[in-house]
Amino acid sequence: MLQVAINGYGTIGKRVADAVREQPDMEVLGVAKTRPNFEAETAIDKGFPLYAAVEEREHLFDEAGLEIAGPVEDLVDEADVVVDATPSGIGAQNKELYEEYDTPALYQGGEDADLVDVSFNARSNFADAADADHVRVVSCNTTGLSRVISPLREAYGVEKVRATLVRRGGDPGQTDRGPINDILPNPVTIPSHHGPDVETIFPDLDIDTLGMKVPATQMHMHSLNVTLEEEVDADDVRELFADESRLFLIPERMNIDGSGKLKEYALDAGRPRGDLWENCIWEESISTVGNDLYLFQGIHQESDVVPENVDAIRAVTGSADAEESIERTNETLGIGL
Numbered sequence: 001m002l003q004v005a006i007n008g009y010g011t012i013g014k015r016v017a018d019a020v021r022e023q024p025d026m027e028v029l030g031v032a033k034t035r036p037n038f039e040a041e042t043a044i045d046k047g048f049p050l051y052a053a054v055e056e057r058e059h060l061f062d063e064a065g066l067e068i069a070g071p072v073e074d075l076v077d078e079a080d081v082v083v084d085a086t087p088s089g090i091g092a093q094n095k096e097l098y099e100e101y102d103t104p105a106l107y108q109g110g111e112d113a114d115l116v117d118v119s120f121n122a123r124s125n126f127a128d129a130a131d132a133d134h135v136r137v138v139s140c141n142t143t144g145l146s147r148v149i150s151p152l153r154e155a156y157g158v159e160k161v162r163a164t165l166v167r168r169g170g171d172p173g174q175t176d177r178g179p180i181n182d183i184l185p186n187p188v189t190i191p192s193h194h195g196p197d198v199e200t201i202f203p204d205l206d207i208d209t210l211g212m213k214v215p216a217t218q219m220h221m222h223s224l225n226v227t228l229e230e231e232v233d234a235d236d237v238r239e240l241f242a243d244e245s246r247l248f249l250i251p252e253r254m255n256i257d258g259s260g261k262l263k264e265y266a267l268d269a270g271r272p273r274g275d276l277w278e279n280c281i282w283e284e285s286i287s288t289v290g291n292d293l294y295l296f297q298g299i300h301q302e303s304d305v306v307p308e309n310v311d312a313i314r315a316v317t318g319s320a321d322a323e324e325s326i327e328r329t330n331e332t333l334g335i336g337l
């Protein structure tokens with residue numbers, strides 16, 4: 001049974017903890033936080049041992065009546081793998097800790113690619129993470145782009161990718177985020193970080209990305225144009241994508257016209273927290289003109305990297321190959337709408 005530590009129990013960390021708990025070959029050894037709040041209380045209610053991420057603040061937990069299992073160092077020492085889900089930049093500061101205890105570590109997309117040995121997407125380069133000590137599960141948007149690019153490259157070859165990313169301003173709980181009433185080119189310079197980030201998965205890919213931020217919290221939206229190496233019928237692309245477990249083709253009959261209804265559908269379907277682990281591609285948007293493929297996809301920023309973290313745990317520990325791991329993760333979480 002793989003003992004998994006989760007350092008950083010926020011939007012991503014708490015979802016990864018729940019997903020790890022569902023796995024037959026993994027156990028949540030504990031989760032670490034810097035301060036008591038509703039998430040700390042929920043962690044304890046769920047039975048996750050809670051560790052203090054910052055020694056000087058341990059007394060805050062005592063004062064709030066929350067039992068602490070020990071310092072984060074103990075957690076890291078005892079774990080087979082640590083999933084670092086702290087805010088961008090903190091993962092880099094924590095690297096030394098993981099090296100000190102010789103515990104393999106997974107980082108999230110907010111960290112720089114050069115922090116790690118391998119940037120990871122389960123569908124694209126699972127095997128590259130075998131035995132790596134430091135692996136980065138790429139960001140939600142990069143995950144979403146990689147999942148689409150992989151099958152297209154294998155089936156037809158890809159000459160060029162152009163993607164425009166309309167990004168949610170903040171997550172639902174991020175009351176300090178904006179914009180409130182605006183549309184921002186973000187970054188205003190081109191490319192956005194997503195293109196170079198996708199190239200950490202596919203080093204030889206030609207890709208340009210443009211980013212914007214809008215006053216929404218539910219999901220990101222990608223407008224994608226892929227120039228393929230051959231002329232392809234849109235129906236063939238639909239069939240290709242239908243075989244991909246982490247691509248959900250939204251059928252026209254469902255009358256889902258945007259991310260609001262998508263989230264509503266996920267809640268109706270009984271998904272935990274209304275999470276959408278799959279890329280949500282509007283089936284009708286899949287169109288081809290000559291060698292050019294076009295589509296729209298919704299990416300649920302809070303959850304699409306969660307199954308990728310679970311797979312990355314198996315990849316670094318060598319406990320399953322890509323196919324086995326993806327299948328087990330999908331089955332235990334209920335992926336495949």
Ligand SMILES: NC(=O)C1=CN([C@@H]2O[C@H](COP(=O)(O)OP(=O)(O)OC[C@H]3O[C@@H](n4cnc5c(N)ncnc54)[C@H](OP(=O)(O)O)[C@@H]3O)[C@@H](O)[C@H]2O)C=CC1
Binds near residue numbers: 009037109305
């Ligand atoms: N949210 C998203 O849409 C996505 C985020 N990511 C990436 O995932 C990573 C985490 O992001 P996200 O979950 O959104 O961030 P959150 O801010 O929601 O969660 C991070 C948590 O880490 C805790 N924390 C802060 N400092 C430390 C520390 N030194 N040690 C341990 N815990 C600490 C904070 O809680 P507290 O201080 O209360 O302990 C905070 O709740 C980032 O790299 C981000 O870029 C990737 C894909 C999507």
Ligand SMILES: O=C(OP(=O)(O)O)[C@H](O)COP(=O)(O)O
Binds near residue numbers: 110
């Ligand atoms: O990794 C994400 O987006 P990104 O791929 O646009 O950086 C997450 O949605 C986090 O974005 P944030 O940096 O706006 O919190």
